Amino acid sequence: MTRPDTTETQQSVRLTIDGAPVEVRPGATLLEACRQMGTDVPTLCYLETLTPVNVCRICVVEVERNRTLVPACSRIAEENMVVKTDSERVRHSRKMILEFLGSSVDLSAAEDEVEDWMRQYQAEPDRYGPQSAPSAAGERDRRHPGHHGEVNGRTAEGVHQPTKVDNTLYVRDYSRCILCYKCVEACGIDAQGTYAIAVAGRGFDARISTEMDLPLGDGACVFCGNCIGVCPTGALMFRSEWELRQAEMWDPDAQEVTRTVCSYCGVGCNLELHTQDNRIVKVTSPQDHDVTSGHLCIKGRFGYDYVQNLGDVDRSSIDEVLAKARRPAPE
Amino acid sequence: MDLRFTDAQPTAAEREAVDSVLGPAGVDSHQRVRTASNLRIFATGMQSVSDRRHLLLPALETVQSEIGWVSEGALMHICRELSVPPAEAWGVATFYSLISVDPSPPVVLHICDDIVCRRAGALELMEGLESNGRTPDARWLPSPCLGQCDRAPAAYVQRAGEDDEVLVSINPETRPMGPDGSILSTNGQTDTVAVPQAGEPHLRLLRRVGTVDPGSLDSYLEAGGYRALEKAVEMGPAAVVAEVKASGLRGRGGAAFPAWIKWEAVANSPEQVRYLICNADESEPGTFKDRVLMEDDPFSVIEAMTISGLAVGARQGYLYIRGEYPLATRRLRSAIHQARRAGLLGESTTRGFSFDIDLRRGQGAYICGEETALMNSIEGLRGEPRNKPPFPTDSGLFGKPTVINNVETLCNVLDIVTDGGNSFASSGTPQSTGPKLFCLSGSVRRPGTYEVEFGATLGDLIALAGGLPEGRRLRAVLLGGAAGSFVLPDLLEMPLTFEAASEAGISLGSGVIMAFDQHTDFGDILARIAAFFRDETCGQCVPCRVGTVRVEEALARIRRDPQPGDSKLIEEIDLAMRDASICGLGHTAAIALRSALELGLLE
Ligand SMILES: Cc1cc2nc3c(=O)[nH]c(=O)nc-3n(C[C@H](O)[C@H](O)[C@H](O)COP(=O)(O)O)c2cc1C
Ligand code: SF4
Ligand code: SF4
Ligand code: SF4
Ligand code: FES
Ligand code: FES
Numbered sequence: 001m002t003r004p005d006t007t008e009t010q011q012s013v014r015l016t017i018d019g020a021p022v023e024v025r026p027g028a029t030l031l032e033a034c035r036q037m038g039t040d041v042p043t044l045c046y047l048e049t050l051t052p053v054n055v056c057r058i059c060v061v062e063v064e065r066n067r068t069l070v071p072a073c074s075r076i077a078e079e080n081m082v083v084k085t086d087s088e089r090v091r092h093s094r095k096m097i098l099e100f101l102g103s104s105v106d107l108s109a110a111e112d113e114v115e116d117w118m119r120q121y122q123a124e125p126d127r128y129g130p131q132s133a134p135s136a137a138g139e140r141d142r143r144h145p146g147h148h149g150e151v152n153g154r155t156a157e158g159v160h161q162p163t164k165v166d167n168t169l170y171v172r173d174y175s176r177c178i179l180c181y182k183c184v185e186a187c188g189i190d191a192q193g194t195y196a197i198a199v200a201g202r203g204f205d206a207r208i209s210t211e212m213d214l215p216l217g218d219g220a221c222v223f224c225g226n227c228i229g230v231c232p233t234g235a236l237m238f239r240s241e242w243e244l245r246q247a248e249m250w251d252p253d254a255q256e257v258t259r260t261v262c263s264y265c266g267v268g269c270n271l272e273l274h275t276q277d278n279r280i281v282k283v284t285s286p287q288d289h290d291v292t293s294g295h296l297c298i299k300g301r302f303g304y305d306y307v308q309n310l311g312d313v314d315r316s317s318i319d320e321v322l323a324k325a326r327r328p329a330p331e
Numbered sequence: 332m333d334l335r336f337t338d339a340q341p342t343a344a345e346r347e348a349v350d351s352v353l354g355p356a357g358v359d360s361h362q363r364v365r366t367a368s369n370l371r372i373f374a375t376g377m378q379s380v381s382d383r384r385h386l387l388l389p390a391l392e393t394v395q396s397e398i399g400w401v402s403e404g405a406l407m408h409i410c411r412e413l414s415v416p417p418a419e420a421w422g423v424a425t426f427y428s429l430i431s432v433d434p435s436p437p438v439v440l441h442i443c444d445d446i447v448c449r450r451a452g453a454l455e456l457m458e459g460l461e462s463n464g465r466t467p468d469a470r471w472l473p474s475p476c477l478g479q480c481d482r483a484p485a486a487y488v489q490r491a492g493e494d495d496e497v498l499v500s501i502n503p504e505t506r507p508m509g510p511d512g513s514i515l516s517t518n519g520q521t522d523t524v525a526v527p528q529a530g531e532p533h534l535r536l537l538r539r540v541g542t543v544d545p546g547s548l549d550s551y552l553e554a555g556g557y558r559a560l561e562k563a564v565e566m567g568p569a570a571v572v573a574e575v576k577a578s579g580l581r582g583r584g585g586a587a588f589p590a591w592i593k594w595e596a597v598a599n600s601p602e603q604v605r606y607l608i609c610n611a612d613e614s615e616p617g618t619f620k621d622r623v624l625m626e627d628d629p630f631s632v633i634e635a636m637t638i639s640g641l642a643v644g645a646r647q648g649y650l651y652i653r654g655e656y657p658l659a660t661r662r663l664r665s666a667i668h669q670a671r672r673a674g675l676l677g678e679s680t681t682r683g684f685s686f687d688i689d690l691r692r693g694q695g696a697y698i699c700g701e702e703t704a705l706m707n708s709i710e711g712l713r714g715e716p717r718n719k720p721p722f723p724t725d726s727g728l729f730g731k732p733t734v735i736n737n738v739e740t741l742c743n744v745l746d747i748v749t750d751g752g753n754s755f756a757s758s759g760t761p762q763s764t765g766p767k768l769f770c771l772s773g774s775v776r777r778p779g780t781y782e783v784e785f786g787a788t789l790g791d792l793i794a795l796a797g798g799l800p801e802g803r804r805l806r807a808v809l810l811g812g813a814a815g816s817f818v819l820p821d822l823l824e825m826p827l828t829f830e831a832a833s834e835a836g837i838s839l840g841s842g843v844i845m846a847f848d849q850h851t852d853f854g855d856i857l858a859r860i861a862a863f864f865r866d867e868t869c870g871q872c873v874p875c876r877v878g879t880v881r882v883e884e885a886l887a888r889i890r891r892d893p894q895p896g897d898s899k900l901i902e903e904i905d906l907a908m909r910d911a912s913i914c915g916l917g918h919t920a921a922i923a924l925r926s927a928l929e930l931g932l933l934e
Contacts, residue, residue, distance in 0.1 A: 054718050055872045057911040069910045096907035100877035146428030147473050153887030195416030200425040204880050206870035211417035220335035
């Protein structure tokens with residue numbers, strides 16, 4: 001059994017990463033150590049503001065005298081550790097993980113780095129065969145653990161399914177879900193304390209779910225949108241963004257981001273208003289903002305309609321689309 | 332923080348079932364329910380934990396067994412009583428294959444179609460049931476190995492409001508489910524244990540099997556029971572740990588880790604609250620040895636746990652047993668009850684210290700045998716393994732230092748205390764000391780649990796089990812279970828010791844020896860193994876959650892039209908699963924497959 005050599009009294013921990021010595025604060029993770037020396041380590045399920053769940057495993061690195069690779073995002077640096085972040089083994093595991101995700105999940109709206117990593121690690125998600133047909137709405141939510149249907153290997157099974165559109169504020173497209181647990185953490189212990197969603201089911205059928213797969217509005221959700229803020233793949237999306245994407249009008253290049261302070265209460269949350277054609281299409285908060293850590297409440301996140309209540313004047317095509325987002329269910 | 336519940340209410344029967352576990356709704360329950368202001372949170376990463384959260388699984392299990400399924404009303408009642416967020420309780424309930432969140436008929440058969448049973452007629456049995464049609468009163472589901480491979484084919488029967496049971500040696504010609512849904516257990520025996528060696532004088536772990544009455548403490552005492560505990564009390568905790576160290580005892584649950592290292596770490600911990608766990612989840616396909624000990628000598632398990640608790644300074648022990656072992660569960664519960672009444676368990680026992688045991692039933696999840704998943708399962712969380720470090724000896728159950736050992740590992744402690752660690756170490760080989768149980772199944776004349784001293788060869792064990800039936804030739808052996816590897820008859824001379832196995836690059840695992848003859852369809856068996864891992868992965872980490880699916884798909888292609896690319900692909904997936912997965916399930920999921928492909932068993 002290996003145990004950290006670090007003691008409380010120690011000032012710093014010295015280790016070697018890719019051949020270079022580095023000194024970090026006691027308790028620092030390998031990820032922190034890597035970042036400190038400017039070494040890139042990809043992460044998907046890690047976020048500074050959330051407790052590491054270390055489930056995506058994209059951040060694995062090789063540590064001497066460890067039988068397996070270790071997750072950099074949660075492994076604490078130990079004195080004299082010898083770490084390799086770009087060995088053959090590391091590259092292989094990262095490539096396979098990217099292929100596993102790319103062959104089972106729709107990553108087209110994921111953070112930009114994902115595509116870069118796909119190239120960097122020469123991932124070929126297509127080599128597992130064509131994607132399996134999407135499952136019917138709600139079918140994955142009813143799967144019982146312990147057995148599954150016939151497998152013929154002609155297609156690569158994925159998590160594709162229809163988007164859950166059950167409210168006017170945001171949609172859940174679990175075809176894009178990599179099960180990074182970030183939304184669960186943001187909704188629960190790490191930020192919101194609401195516990196409206198959790199992981200349900202088991203194995204490949206595991207999914208993010210409300211109790212009994214209820215529509216969001218019927219469960220505990222308070223629509224703070226914090227889950228949207230942390231989702232790395234676009235599985236959780238403002239209804240406005242989703243409607244614009246459906247209409248093929250979503251255009252990040254044409255968007256402006258304006259930083260402002262939320263005017264609903266005196267806390268002083270910073271908001272980033274994303275506007276396209278002078279219409280607010282989504283609201284975020286900077287993750288490094290010390291008041292919010294990126295988290296907001298329903299008012300700051302979704303209560304922007306009043307600033308753009310245009311009445312009948314000046315309605316353009318974007319307003320037609322955004323109007324759809326105010327209907328409980330899509331037509 | 333306010334928890335929000337739906338308005339669904341339990342039926343009277345559901346309420347009664349829940350309250351039988353949680354106690355009647357208390358006076359403060361309303362308050363606790365609405366605001367959860369008294370919700371004590373201790374960080375576990377991502378879930379909220381109230382101080383009674385650990386009762387979640389027992390409550391779900393009781394509703395399942397009394398009512399036959401867990402309705403929204405029952406779930407909400409449990410959530411209100413325990414201050415558990417409904418979404419999390421839903422996440423837990425849907426994790427286990429024995430819990431149904433959909434309306435279910437009162438009788439559900441879980442028919443084993445795993446490696447041994449499917450070769451012993453389970454598939455024909457299921458076909459027959461299918462053509463019989465499904466009835467409103469009963470249904471059946473395929474099940475992974477039920478730990479009855481020596482009496483295949485087997486089925487586990489859940490009955491709402493009645494005792495569940497296991498049917499073994501089912502004649503595939505019979506229809507255990509009558510057209511009216513009744514279960515005809517005509518030839519399915521239910522509670523005989525086949526231990527072919529029973530009564531032989533050299534036995535140590537199995538010596539009481541068939542000679543004591545498993546239901547009677549007096550019978551156990553007459554056979555010398557509880558003398559080891561008496562001696563352990565005289566020796567004191569440190570001396571017991573020293574004897575275990577001298578004995579060289581290594582874990583029998585699969586990882587072969589020296590027991591004393593864990594014991595010493597916890598015994599020396601500055602933390603005062605410590606736990607002992609007996610891992611009785613026994614779900615590795617082909618494994619049924621712990622069942623024999625628990626069914627036929629339950630008091631020895633309880634006594635061994637008590638000694639271990641004394642040695643490491645734990646006042647509370649947990650015995651986590653797989654749900655599909657109803658007979659062992661009943662006997663252990665009775666043994667715990669009798670031991671408590673006799674003052675051998677509980678607050679300040681007659682032996683002058685306090686130790687008690689809580690029995691917890693798993694609900695159908697192989698992964699809950701992994702030690703940290705098991706701890707999460709007890710705590711009322713999803714049975715997802717934790718990342719290590721920290722190790723359980725530092726931060727285990729409820730975040731406290733914890734020793735977890737396999738049933739067989741613990742049972743060895745009785746002789747170690749009685750005869751001394753050195754005496755124990757003088758049997759077996761230097762690296763593999765003491766006796767070992769092996770589970771023989773498949774193509775052998777007398778399948779069963781066999782005890783040998785470490786050092787016996789694979790050939791010796793197959794001979795003990797009567798060799799292969801007339802006209803059958805040994806083609807391959809699956810050693811160590813689905814997480815183990817296939818070997819060819821050229822290894823018959825290999826001693827089954829930890830050192831010889833590791834030299835050969837294989838693992839003894841949990842002691843599985845599954846023999847296959849020349850008529851075996853290995854493609855079918857490999858497909859079942861691949862399906863097993865896909866079904867049983869917790870799904871937490873990407874390499875294992877998706878890797879197990881991709882392996883199964885690649886194997887399906889190989890079976891149809893072998894291409895070198897697919898074998899290569901399985902190797903690549905295996906490498907990533909071994910390197911990047913969180914736990915042993917992912918690390919071992921493709922090993923058996925790869926060994927079979929490398930040995931050419933598919934050709
Ligand atoms: C997927 C998986 C399943 C396991 N199942 C069991 C089991 O059913 N029983 C058991 O004793 N150990 C099981 N183990 C091993 C435990 O994690 C642990 O090593 C063991 O309980 C330690 O006890 P021992 O040292 O006495 O063997 C399993 C491990 C893995 C990875
Ligand atoms: S919107 Fe807020 S409350 Fe609702 S699920 Fe997301 S994080 Fe939880
Ligand atoms: S919905 Fe998004 S944040 Fe939540 S688990 Fe899926 S990918 Fe992660
Ligand atoms: S390796 Fe498999 S079983 Fe283990 S934690 Fe990862 S997904 Fe779960
Ligand atoms: S970022 Fe480390 S495991 Fe996901
Ligand atoms: S009981 Fe069926 S294979 Fe083990």
